[in-house]
Amino acid sequence: HTHTHTTDGPAIVMLSTRRGDMGMDMDPGGLGLGALAPGAAGTAVTDGAGAVPDVRETSLLLTPATQGKGSVYGYGSPDNQTPERRRGSRVEDADMQDADKSSLASSGYNLTNTIIGAGILAIPFGFSLIGYVSGAILLCICVAVADYSIWLLLTSSNATGSRTYEGIAFAAFHRKGVVAVSACILLLNFGATTAYFIILGDVLPELVESVAGDDFLSSDWDRAWCSGMVAMVFLLPMAMLRQVTTLWFNSLLSLVCITAFVLTLIVTVASGREHADPGDNGRGNANAFVWNVDFFRAFSLFAFAFTCHSTVFPIYLELREPTRERMMIPVHVSMTFCFVLYAMVGVAGYVDYSDTKDGVQGDVLVNLQQSETGVISSIVRLAYAISITSTFPLALPPMRQALSALAFGGEHPTKWPLGRHIVTNTLFLGLSYVLALYVPVLDFIFGLVGATAGVTITYVLPPLLALKLCPQRFRWSRHWARVVLVVIGVVAGASSTVVTIIDFVEDDD
Secondary structure, eight states: OOEEEESSOOOOOEESSSSSOOOEEEEEEEEBBBOTTTOOOOOOOOOSOOOEEHHHHHHHHHHHHHHHTTTTTOOGGOOOOOOHHHHHHHHHHHHHGGGGOOOOOHHHHHHHHHHBBBBGHHHHHHHHHHHHHHHOOOHHHHHHHHHHHHHEEEEEEHHHHOSSSSHHHHHHHHHHHHHHHHHHHHHHHHHHHHHHHHHHHHHHHHHHHHHOOOTTTTTTTTHHHHHHHHHIIIIIHHOOOOOOOOOOHHHHHHHHHHHHHHHHHHHHHHHHHHHHSBBBOOOOOOOEEEEEEEEHHHHHHHHHTTTHHHHHHHHHHHHHHHOOHHHHHHHHHHHHHHHHHHHHHHHHHHHHTTTTOOOSSSSSHHHHHHOOOOOHHHHHHHHHHHHHHHGGGGHHHHHHHHHHHHHHBBBBBGSOOHHHHHHHHHHHHHHHHHHOOOOOHHHHHHHHHIIIHIIIIIHHHHHHHHHHHHOSSHHHHHHHEEEEEEHHHHHHHHHHHHHHHHHHHHOOO
């Protein structure tokens, strides 16, 4: 079976060797560039609610009752299972020890690709809001918190025996916890699909006009026509697939796209050449520190860029000898690598395009096509367009699963009636398309989703779950960091949401 896990970009491809129902897993990312490392065969089975369940929980999904109803729920406590089920699960778990598992290196590769995604396009704009030095400091804080919150999730997983984000939330807060996680996953993936349409609208008109001529498209309808044609011809038919499978080539293409994008920025800033649309202040207009309320906007963008927490457990179960300590090794490496890459892109993009006429844009691809000429710029934009077109449908199964958990009693989306399946996918696609047309601002979408769902998934829920599920008696000296993280997450998330909305309204006026 093939399983995919998405964040803010192409999905991880996981080839399952375990018997069971096929499900689609997710991130929100997000939105992340994901590819299974060559030779790293997976063994995870999704529970349909957005994560891979514990081996012990998987038996709940395969009972006659749940098979007949097509339930996506598998996030129960191990205590709810009969001794026979637990013994059967242990036998299955022992049999899987000989199956192919991921090494630390391939696990780090998978996790890195779930983190990096379309969110990287807004990183230079975040640096432009607060300066390149303060931006690097804030980025460092965000990556440290994201790393720590994954450790908290793994700690809660050890305390409950659950191997899904939803399972941990259910153990702590029952149905309310599952609703909170599912709502965040739905919002993250809806933000991702909207961002995909925005990026298509940013890059396609220029490419079409370069081939068909400047008079081919009306300036008032270029975004709508280009993204609409892609939606009708490619996205809508692929969205109707009940079970979406993909090849590692999609992820490889996205990695090539990111590499070309980063190299283009670095080469351009190192060359020191003038842009096609220079501003009045000339080169060297970038600031090291900028202290204002835009700090919260930058925070929401950076928080979104490191959101990968719902894909941690699928990768965790793929790991040989999965323990918290071993899993944290690829987590540390991946977070460090992404921090370095984001810092390079942020500083290079900010310094390079701060002297342009319109400054650093929320989607740095807009700067690329306005300021750079030549084949490299066109190749980067075309690669992004192809990558997003092939990735877009992979964000829909997680949304269907989250919606099912919220509105349809956990019925597995592959068991939905045909009418519901068609209407739901059409609505997801249509709403994303319309929102992208009326709010074609990439940094606003990423900022709003990052300040709400991203902060909740990364900053608020992990420490709350650890506090609730920790077996030890509460002691301030032991748990102060978790309490502080919850408070910071709530305050920073609320502030970032308000500032992002106010700035968008003011800019629109």
